[in-house]
Amino acid sequence: xxxxxxxxxxxxxxxxxxxxxxxxxxxxxxxxxxxxxxxxxxxxxxxxxxxxxxxxxxxxxxxxxxxxxxxxxxxxxxxxxxxxxxxxxxxxxxxxxxxxxxxxxxxxxxxxxxxxxxxxxxxxxxxxxxxxxxxxxxxxxxxxxxxxxxxxxxxxxxxxxxxxxxxxxxxxxxxxxxxxxxxxxxxxxxxxxxxxxxxxxxxxxxxxxxxxxxxxxxxxxxxxxxxxxxxxxxxxxxxxxxxxxxxxxxxxxxxxxxxxxxxxxxxxxxxxxxxxxxxxxxxxxxxxxxxxxxxxxxxxxxxxxxxxxxxxxxxxxxxxxxxxxxxxxxxxxxxxxxxxxxxxxxxxxxxxxxxxxxxxxxxxxxxxxxxxxxxxxxxxxxxxxxxxxxxxxxxxxxxxxxxxxxxxxxxxxxxxxxxxxxxxxxxxxxxxxxxxxxxxxxxxxxxxxxxxxxxxxxxxxxxxxxxxxxxxxxxxxxxxxxxxxxxxxxxxxxxxxxxxxxxxxxxxxxxxxxxxxxxxxxxxxxxxxxxxxxxxxxxxxxxxxxxxxxxxxxxxxxxxxxxxxxxxxxxxxxxxxxxxxxxxxxxxxxxxxxxxxxxxxxxxxxxxxxxxxxxxxxxxxxxxxxxxxxxxxxxxxxxxxxxxxxxxxxxxxxxxxxxxxxxxxxxxxxxxxxxxxxxxxxxxxxxxxxxxxxxxxxxxxxxxxxxxxxxxxx
Numbered sequence: 001x002x003x004x005x006x007x008x009x010x011x012x013x014x015x016x017x018x019x020x021x022x023x024x025x026x027x028x029x030x031x032x033x034x035x036x037x038x039x040x041x042x043x044x045x046x047x048x049x050x051x052x053x054x055x056x057x058x059x060x061x062x063x064x065x066x067x068x069x070x071x072x073x074x075x076x077x078x079x080x081x082x083x084x085x086x087x088x089x090x091x092x093x094x095x096x097x098x099x100x101x102x103x104x105x106x107x108x109x110x111x112x113x114x115x116x117x118x119x120x121x122x123x124x125x126x127x128x129x130x131x132x133x134x135x136x137x138x139x140x141x142x143x144x145x146x147x148x149x150x151x152x153x154x155x156x157x158x159x160x161x162x163x164x165x166x167x168x169x170x171x172x173x174x175x176x177x178x179x180x181x182x183x184x185x186x187x188x189x190x191x192x193x194x195x196x197x198x199x200x201x202x203x204x205x206x207x208x209x210x211x212x213x214x215x216x217x218x219x220x221x222x223x224x225x226x227x228x229x230x231x232x233x234x235x236x237x238x239x240x241x242x243x244x245x246x247x248x249x250x251x252x253x254x255x256x257x258x259x260x261x262x263x264x265x266x267x268x269x270x271x272x273x274x275x276x277x278x279x280x281x282x283x284x285x286x287x288x289x290x291x292x293x294x295x296x297x298x299x300x301x302x303x304x305x306x307x308x309x310x311x312x313x314x315x316x317x318x319x320x321x322x323x324x325x326x327x328x329x330x331x332x333x334x335x336x337x338x339x340x341x342x343x344x345x346x347x348x349x350x351x352x353x354x355x356x357x358x359x360x361x362x363x364x365x366x367x368x369x370x371x372x373x374x375x376x377x378x379x380x381x382x383x384x385x386x387x388x389x390x391x392x393x394x395x396x397x398x399x400x401x402x403x404x405x406x407x408x409x410x411x412x413x414x415x416x417x418x419x420x421x422x423x424x425x426x427x428x429x430x431x432x433x434x435x436x437x438x439x440x441x442x443x444x445x446x447x448x449x450x451x452x453x454x455x456x457x458x459x460x461x462x463x464x465x466x467x468x469x470x471x472x473x474x475x476x477x478x479x480x481x482x483x484x485x486x487x488x489x490x491x492x493x494x495x496x497x498x499x500x501x502x503x504x505x506x507x508x509x510x511x512x513x514x515x516x517x518x519x520x521x522x523x524x525x526x527x528x529x530x531x532x533x534x535x536x537x538x539x540x541x542x543x544x545x546x547x548x549x550x551x552x553x554x555x556x557x558x559x560x561x562x563x564x565x566x567x568x569x570x571x572x573x574x575x576x577x578x579x580x581x582x583x584x585x586x587x588x589x590x591x592x593x594x595x596x597x598x599x600x601x602x603x604x605x606x607x608x609x610x611x612x613x614x615x616x617x618x619x620x621x622x623x624x625x626x627x628x629x630x631x632x633x634x635x636x637x638x639x640x641x642x643x644x645x646x647x648x649x650x651x652x653x654x655x656x657x658x659x660x661x662x663x664x665x666x667x668x669x670x671x672x673x674x675x676x677x678x679x680x681x682x683x684x685x686x687x688x689x690x691x692x693x694x695x696x697x698x699x700x701x702x703x704x705x706x707x708x709x710x711x712x713x714x
Contacts (some may be wrong), residue, residue, distance in 0.1 A: 086135035103271030132206025158549035247273030457578025494579035
């Protein structure tokens with residue numbers, strides 16, 4: 001029996017847990033209470049409730065008739081948290097007393113907490129949400145970046161400008177983590193030049209707890225207080241100091257809180273110092289030798305590598321390692337050369353730098369890539385770590401990434417799912433049989449749902465463009481033109497991701513005149529929306545972004561090819577739900593997985609993609625469109641030319657004709673059949689519930705039970 005509470009108390013309790021962020025009903029309630037305040041503060045319910053004290057909230061709820069909706073959400077929340085009939089309860093019981101510790105440098109859970117930059121962070125956030133939904137005993141470990149990742153705007157020349165906003169913990173759903181002594185946890189990590197301290201915050205993500213370390217405390221120097229200010233900001237010295245805090249500090253935070261994990265999961269190499277701290281604990285507490293402690297610790301460690309791009313693998317010189325990891329190395333009984341050897345492919349090579357990815361491989365006995373093709377690439381890329389093995393025997397498997405269905409599924413599409421899928425489909429998304437019912441959706445209702453979402457995106461785009469123009473002091477005449485931007489009847493293609501050169505954002509613009517012809521075809525016009533950020537230090541990426549922006553300002557493309565600034569979760573949500581086609585054209589095989597295309601599948605959008613990452617194992621000829629044949633040329637220039645020609649050919653001869661081929665009811669029946677096949681064949685495979693279940697079965701349970709394959713220590 002739930003105790004009687006006021007509406008304000010109920011909503012305060014609900015907003016203290018990020019479970020609300022993947023509940024469309026609660027988002028609608030917050031929006032209804034105060035649309036301008038909600039939208040103007042990155043959809044942050046903590047700030048919203050501050051502006052609505054109990055009496056004011058009660059009056060507003062009466063005015064809008066919200067009592068029953070809030071009470072319903074509150075009951076569902078308690079049922080969710082108290083349920084014991086879960087997938088994890090029967091399949092992950094071994095983790096109950098000693099959970100998985102999931103380390104990641106970024107977590108993208110909601111736009112109100114911008115401690116993420118892109119795909120890696122969104123993947124981490126979806127991982128936590130699915131672990132919660134499945135009831136997997138797991139805790140997350142990361143850093144609380146006081147200024148988050150940057151906000152983006154373009155200057156008058158289209159050059160990216162970065163700005164940062166300070167986040168205040170009292171405006172976030174965080175609380176101080178307390179230790180075994182019931183006091184707020186503060187940990188420290190030793191360096192040659194002194195200690196760095198961090199307090200620990202706790203964030204509730206459904207049933208999962210996330211612990212975030214924050215160095216902005218009086219114990220530290222001014223320099224170290226800013227250490228966790230920005231995600232991926234600063235030089236290599238700042239990066240290694242962030243990474244010792246994430247890995248060593250994160251492991252110490254768990255110990256101080258009283259959590260002894262049975263499995264360490266390193267999501268990318270940023271946290272690879274964590275196992276070294278666990279080894280230190282085993283040496284100190286159990287009297288093990290370094291080799292014995294390494295062997296036992298590695299058996300309980302899992303490592304996920306996320307990119308074949310060299311820039312994604314952090315490397316540090318010997319001086320930085322000695323300054324920051326040297327004190328821990330002393331406690332481990334390691335000489336400087338032995339410590340450096342742990343991060344080198346060839347431990348005896350004094351000129352080789354220290355690589356965090358190499359360290360992670362050496363300190364784990366379960367390692368995986370994030371798609372089948374990425375597994376092949378990773379085994380080839382890191383084969384020198386196992387020179388005694390053939391390439392096929394290299395111990396790097398793969399678990400293909402997936403996305404969290406409730407987070408990315410549009411509300412209108414959810415209504416359709418509820419009608420045609422089994423009643424409890426949402427707790428069985430990893431099972432193929434559950435999705436078969438999508439074929440029962442009628443063509444009319446599916447197309448009408450999609451058109452509604454497309455119109456919402458176009459309205460959102462126009463409002464966003466108006467805001468951009470007003471900020472840049474555009475004329476009222478220019479602002480008025482926004483009302484005519486994008487035609488709901490025309491084919492709309494979306495492209496949104498990080499502006500890294502290998503992603504080739506401007507490939508479609510290789511011949512401007514040809515693109516202008518395609519866009520301005522009077523019978524079958526095509527429109528594009530682009531979005532994405534470039535790393536602050538990547539001038540090549542910024543130059544590509546500038547070229548794309550300039551193209552959107554040219555007469556033939558203006559109003560039909562759009563660039564939207566400041567790509568984040570909110571913008572991504574609108575794009576993946578509202579475009580007709582999702583374009584992805586990386587230079588194969590550099591896209592390890594890619595998850596944006598998986599999000600669009602859920603919402604009835606078709607993929608047009610290079611056969612790379614997840615799409616290489618997803619495309620069956622009838623559930624989307626493929627660019628190229630899956631073969632790569634050794635010469636990038638030749639490959640780019642080939643892929644551009646294939647893209648234009650597929651666009652002109654498959655995508656556009658199929659979209660515009662209509663029956664007597666103005667329905668593109670062949671297109672709709674392809675949508676149905678996409679949802680039915682891909683929805684169950686490329687969602688994060690299936691992904692987390694794979695991690696439980698292939699990594700977590702074996703590692704926790706001491707069943708990891710006995711790969712020789714490197």
